[in-house]
Every structure is written in structure tokens, then in C-alpha cells.
Amino acid sequence: MSKVVRVGVGVIIKRGNQVLLGERIGAHGSNTWATPGGHLEFGESIESCAAREVLEETGLTVVDVKQVGFTNDIFEREDKHYITIFVEARCDEGEAQILEPHKCKQWQWFTWDNLPKPLFIPMVNLIEENTELSTSKS
Template sequence: MTAHVRVGVQAILREDGRVLLGLRVNTFGHGTWGLPGGHLEIGESLIGAACRELEEETGVRATGARVVCVTDPEPLANHHMQVGVEILGHTGAIRVCEPHRCERWEFWSLDALPEQLFIGSAEVLRKIRDGALLR
């Protein structure tokens, strides 16, 4: 087995100071709340991957985006690094497009996030909350 680092992308969609999170079901992280996102695919840019995942999961199309944070890979937790991509604008209405993976979408205040956060989103959300973003 070849060891490798996986790259996850997390789409950060904000509204009125709150961030969009989905309740994960029937997949890794079942019962936790996470940002829309997934893995970077061969040939994709980080922004392209985040925008693709956002549209696949929520039906929303990004009209602008930028990379705002990168987390260190966790050697004991699947050796994943996560890239936070802020969605600067969007079109469309948020809906559950993958009901087999996400039960519902809700906006949460960064000061009152749910206790059960998806491992891939937790550090990205902490960086956003603490203002530790790329400039």
C-alpha cells in the first residue's frame, strides 16, 4: 500500500455572518455537521474543486471564490489536508442535492457552531472563527 496525502476542499458559504453547514448521513462522519466539500480530483484547481462540490451538494453555483486557509495534514487521521475556499458570490437556491449523504443544510453563527463537527471541516471553521486566514 502506498502512503499519500489526500487534499480536501471545503466551500465556505456565508450569509449574514453565518456559515452554511450540512448534516452528514450514511457516509464517513455520519451525524456530524460539515461544510460543503470533498476531494480534489486530478486536473482540478482548488477553487474549481470547491465550486464543483458546492454545486453538486447544494445546487448553488459560485460566481466568485478564493482560497482562504489551508490546514496541516493530520498524520493519525487519514493524512488529509483541507483547503478552505470562500465563496464570494453565488446564484441559485440552496437545496439538498445528495439526500443519501446530507440530511439538511443550515446556516450557523461562528460563535454558536454545533458540537458535532465533521473532522474535515472543524479546523477550517476554527481558522475562520479565529481570523487565521490567508491574506
């Protein structure tokens, strides 16, 4: 079977000056912190994928979804390669629930200047490539 590059969508959910991150378990990136997100389905828009994945993983509804960048993520140990498209969205109410306990241990809100470690490879790459994100407070 030939190897393929998959497309992932990561959703930076903002509430005030905080972002929502989950502690991953399972597949790749186990025990790292990441935004909600997942695979882009055939024929799906980036924005629809973002809203669907957030709802499936956290039960939250997001608004004002906009694209902010992408990363080229190679997981050597797991032999996987992703292009991750990052979007930013707002969620002004509700608490994140653990709706996929086989994929996420917990959800927590963090400020950009106090992110947990270790971060999921796509998050690390995004922050390294977009230093203005770490200073974004809106």
C-alpha cells in the same frame, strides 16, 4: 496497497453573517457538521473544485471564491489522512438542496458564534488554527 494523503476542498459559503453547513452521513465524519466540499480532481483548480462540489451537493452557485487556509486532518478511526484546502465564497440567492442524500441529511445556515456540534474534524482544526475566522462578519 500503500496509504495516501488525499486533498479535500471545503467551501465556507457566506450569506450575510451566516455560513452554510450540512450534517454528514456515510463515509467519514458521520453525524458531524461540515461545509460543502469534496475531493480535488487531477488537473482541477481549487476554485473550480469548490464551485463544482457546491453545485453537485447543494444546487447553489458560488461567486468570489478565494483561498483562506488549509488544515492537516487525520481521521484515526477511519484510517484516513487529508489536507483540506478551505476557500471562502458568497452565495446571495437560492436555497440549498439535498442533492446527495447518501452523504448529507440537511443543510442549514448558522452564524459563526452559534455553530452546531459536533463539527467535522477539518472545521474544528480550521477554527482552532484561525481564530480570526470566528470573528469574521463580512
